[in-house]
Amino acid sequence: MIGNSLFRFSVIFISIISIISCASSPTGRSQMILKSDASLEQEGARQFRKLRESLPLVQDPRTIDYVACVTNSIIDVVDGDYADLYWELAVVDQPDVNAYVLPGGKIVVNTGILNMATNQDQLAAVIGHEVAHVTSRHANERASRAAVTGVGVDIAAIILGGGYRNQTQGARDALSTGAVLGLLNPFSRLQETEADVIGIEYMAKAGFDPRESVELWKKMNAKNASKIPEYLSTHPSGETRIDDLIAQYPSALEYFNNAKANGLSPNCNL
Numbered sequence: 117m118i119g120n121s122l123f124r125f126s127v128i129f130i131s132i133i134s135i136i137s138c139a140s141s142p143t144g145r146s147q148m149i150l151k152s153d154a155s156l157e158q159e160g161a162r163q164f165r166k167l168r169e170s171l172p173l174v175q176d177p178r179t180i181d182y183v184a185c186v187t188n189s190i191i192d193v194v195d196g197d198y199a200d201l202y203w204e205l206a207v208v209d210q211p212d213v214n215a216y217v218l219p220g221g222k223i224v225v226n227t228g229i230l231n232m233a234t235n236q237d238q239l240a241a242v243i244g245h246e247v248a249h250v251t252s253r254h255a256n257e258r259a260s261r262a263a264v265t266g267v268g269v270d271i272a273a274i275i276l277g278g279g280y281r282n283q284t285q286g287a288r289d290a291l292s293t294g295a296v297l298g299l300l301n302p303f304s305r306l307q308e309t310e311a312d313v314i315g316i317e318y319m320a321k322a323g324f325d326p327r328e329s330v331e332l333w334k335k336m337n338a339k340n341a342s343k344i345p346e347y348l349s350t351h352p353s354g355e356t357r358i359d360d361l362i363a364q365y366p367s368a369l370e371y372f373n374n375a376k377a378n379g380l381s382p383n384c385n386l
């Protein structure tokens with residue numbers, strides 16, 4: 117009898133853990149989600165305000181409108197709860213080739229990335245990737261993992277997205293030191309690949325040519341020979357990434373053609 121109730125206790129215990137922690141990402145990958153999305157979003161918004169106050173924001177309305185045009189087109193095709201998120205954008209006058217996103221949909225784009233992503237479709241590949249980090253709950257997943265492993269990362273400070281080697285100097289100065297550890301942790305490759313898969317879907321659904329994502333990464337790789345762009349430093353190696361993106365072409369091109377057939381063809385210009 118004792119053995120039996122112990123067994124039952126274990127089953128109940130395991131069930132409770134499973135209910136709390138199991139979720140699925142948009143690609144169907146099971147995720148450990150332990151944190152409150154609302155508190156992460158609140159903290160993301162707080163950190164975003166700090167960044168906006170501290171970093172040199174672009175003043176040129178044409179540049180801002182261009183990045184906003186691409187970003188809005190992508191966000192328009194996001195569905196579910198994330199369509200109602202209070203998405204915000206900051207375009208920062210910094211030469212580093214980088215973009216990143218904070219929990220709650222706060223997107224930061226450096227002007228440096230506009231020198232690499234030289235048309236709307238290539239910029240859409242970057243924005244789609246960052247938006248996908250949010251809709252895939254990657255921040256919560258990271259924060260949850262940190263909590264379980266007892267790393268002691270300030271979960272409030274976890275920021276998603278790009279490469280953080282030199283680019284973060286600005287962000288590092290802007291944020292409290294407690295935030296730095298979470299900020300500097302690169303995302304796992306698994307999450308990066310997932311953000312690529314979901315990101316190319318978003319860009320294609322929004323009417324951007326998904327093949328331009330590969331053109332962008334080819335350029336990143338070419339530059340890689342001399343100096344690693346920050347965006348690449350924490351992201352999957354170029355060749356793997358390109359192969360993975362090409363593998364998405366069949367579905368992405370179908371989304372793209374559907375978007376065009378439905379009159380979705382963005383015209384964002386610098």
Ligand SMILES: [Zn+2]
Binds near residue numbers: 303311
């Ligand atoms: Zn990423």
